[in-house]
Amino acid sequence: MQQEQAKQQNKINNIVIVGGGTAGWMTAATLAKILGKNYCAIRLIESDQIGSVSVGEATIPQISLFNKILGIDENDFVKKTSATFKLGIEFIDWTKNGGAYMHPFGEHGTNMDAIQFHHYWLKMHQQGKSPDLEEYSLAAVAARQGKFIRPQNMGNSPLSKINYAFHFDATLYADYLRDYAIERGVNRTEAKVVDVSLRDSDGFIDSLLLEDGERVTADLFIDCSGFKALLIEGALKTGFDDWSDVLPCNRAVAIPCLAKETEVLHPFTQAKAQKAGWIWRIPLQHRVGNGYVYPSKFVSDEAAVKILIAQMEGEPIGEPNFLRWTTGVRKKAWHKNCIAIGLSAGFVEPLESTGLHLIQSSIAKLMALFPHQGFNQIDIDTFNAQSKTELEYIRDFIVLHYKATDRDDSEFWRDCQKLQVSERLQAKMALYQANGRIYRQDNELFNETSWLAVMHGQGLTPSGYHPLVDALPEDEIERRLKHIHSVIQKSVATMPMQKDFIAKYCKA
Ligand SMILES: Cc1cc2nc3c(=O)[nH]c(=O)nc-3n(C[C@H](O)[C@H](O)[C@H](O)COP(=O)(O)OP(=O)(O)OC[C@H]3O[C@@H](n4cnc5c(N)ncnc54)[C@H](O)[C@@H]3O)c2cc1C
Structure with a gap:
């Protein structure tokens, strides 16, 4: 009984996704579908001022x-996304x-x-x-x-x-997934994240500061902030492997x-x-x-x-x-309590239409290695190693x-x-x-x-x-x-x- 309680206390209770481009809404929609309304709270923060790339079609x-x-x-999906x-x-x-x-x-x-x-x-x-x-x-x-x-x-x-596969309108696709995710309990906030605080004890992300002064805490942060990589790089300084030498278009x-x-x-x-x-x-x-x-x-x-x-x-x-953009990948897409999905994790150019697939693949890996508040390092290392290999093969192709x-x-x-x-x-x-x-x-x-x-x-x-x-x-x-x-x-x-x-x- 006690063990069961401890397990419950250790579970992820709050997930915050920063970014409402395709990566943010694909992630929010999948989490909402798989975790259901009762497992944990899912909140997505996006800023209309900043906008999304709107080109993954x-x-x-x-x-x-x-x-x-x-x-x-x-x-229905084909109709609504033209x-x-x-x-x-x-x-x-x-x-x-x-x-x-x-x-x-x-x-x-x-x-x-x-x-x-x-x-x-x-x-x-x-x-x-x-x-x-x-x-x-x-x-x-x-x-x-x-x-x-x-x-x-x-x-x-x-x-x-x-x-x-499909060609679709990127903006209509994000709208479609947004409606899907919100219907299933995802809480959307329109706001700009202006600061990120780290915990002194272990360097994990503690909270985000929004423009209106609200402080947002979570157990798990998902960085879908696009090329800005606000959390994974801006706050956590995870590092980047630059591949411009083999992929010259930028x-x-x-x-x-x-x-x-x-x-x-x-x-x-x-x-x-x-x-x-x-x-x-x-x-x-x-x-x-x-x-x-x-x-x-x-x-x-x-x-x-x-x-x-x-x-x-x-x-x-x-x-x-x-x-x-600078072609390349984040040295670690998952670092501490933050996972980068989408352009924040890196980008190899769109010649073979792989961007949205990589988002899907990161979500699949996140589900397979879904953490508890303790965050096992071996899970994180596995996620990063798999992401790196996958991207290197795509880069070569x-x-x-x-x-x-x-x-x-x-x-x-x-x-x-x-x-x-x-x-x-x-x-x-x-x-x-x-x-x-x-x-x-x-x-x-x-x-x-x-x-x-x-x-x-x-x-x-x-x-x-x-x-x-x-x-x-x-x-x-x-x-x-x-x-x-x-x-x-x-x-x-x-x-x-x-x-x-x-x-x-x-x-x-
Ligand atoms: C030129 C080009 C062509 C592409 N073509 C294809 C393609 O054909 N097929 C394909 O699969 N992929 C393609 N891609 C990749 C695809 O577009 C992206 O993988 C996909 O759109 C996901 O983007 P994203 O959500 O990570 O970032 P974005 O769309 O940039 O979204 C970032 C989000 O973060 C939010 N944000 C940023 N900073 C803040 C802040 N401070 N506070 C609050 N919110 C913030 C923004 O408001 C936005 O909602 C292409 C990419 C490029 C660059």
């Missing part, structure tokens, strides 16, 4: 799991000869005799006997035709394996525009390389999100706006939103796009070729270039399909392929590849256009 398929945990009705569906990312002009390739969600072909599909394709492609890899991806073929459908319950058909400007009336509503994000940096295009139901990610070393803010507007398909419908290119038409791209990338990335590239081998390691976010799509798309070519491919007669490989190709084309032919799908189920 493209996601990856893991977000479906987040929606499932919250029990979100997907059609969302569209996403089957991958199209990369344009990332190599010397221009052109475009797709990083699709979902696999290429299907594995045969326990050997990855792409080895069979490599053998035939090296002999000029097979079309490009993309033709064997249902997601890529459907995306290019503007088609979309949710996975169908159809046995072995590629239609049963459709993997998708600025962005975002400007929305209206879509052309003839817009097909393609279900993919576009990333178009420039002389320095790249431009994103994110199609939503009511507008198109555009942004230029650039290195301040080569492009001024004024030039960036001009470059972006010149490539937009419609008139701007908002003022330029400038964003600045993004660096791959800059490193593995033959573009040399500007100082920016010539610098990229000289990037000193991690040993792990060097090894991955070398392994692929030898015999096309690719491994997913340490439960990293991006799987073999993603690495293959980008390494192939960026122009890396293996000198060989898996030797066991030769165990299958060549005409049999050719027959199977033709069959897979034909099944994909026929399956896509049965899919509706995304525009029609949305009109039927989830029009904003």
